Amino acid sequence: KNQVEQSPQSLIILEGKNCTLQCNYTVSPFSNLRWYKQDTGRGPVSLTIMTFSENTKSNGRYTATLDADTKQSSLHITASQLSDSASYICVVSARGGYNKLIFGAGTRLAVHP
């Protein structure tokens, strides 16, 4: 069964600190993996998209990594800001399933001053 699992479920960090969020997936055949940021009550906003041939991709203070062999991904946030408080969702697309996205449950990040 195609699944996406994320850890931790929630995380509290102080402003200015770094953090890393984890994602494991069992989607096959794999097409691409995305990280989305979702503010409470809003739609998901894309941060990064990686195909199986990409190991890392950055978007400002966000850096995503992908290991297609172990089916793991991480999202690293550097120098966190209060506005980074949100849910971060790992989303995987299967090949041929055009944007039939499989969502993880998300990691709820709270950045405190």
Place this chain on the structure above:
Amino acid sequence: EPEVTQTPSHQVTQMGQEVILRCVPISNHLYFYWYRQILGQKVEFLVSFYNNEISEKSEIFDDQFSVERPDGSNFTLKIRSTKLEDSAMYFCASSPVFPGTATPNTEAFFGQGTRLTVV
């Protein structure tokens, strides 16, 4: 910056009533989607739509659901006879296609969602 817009932002309806959720995708996009998120749960795929027909749907998308592109700009999700368990946030999304193909670009842009509450 172009965005997907959804109306209404919040809809309250009585069980058994029909509801129509509306979406205006980004203007040059050709693939459209509906997703839903029950409170506290994961976002789930409902349906994808291309060239005026459903291209893929999930097992959630049963006979009580239908989608339509009634004109050149709107994309709607109709729920015929709402149940309490239909209460959720419904997200519309759209994608462009790769030039010269019918294959959707990997990027999907989401709207802000419509919160449906069935009472």
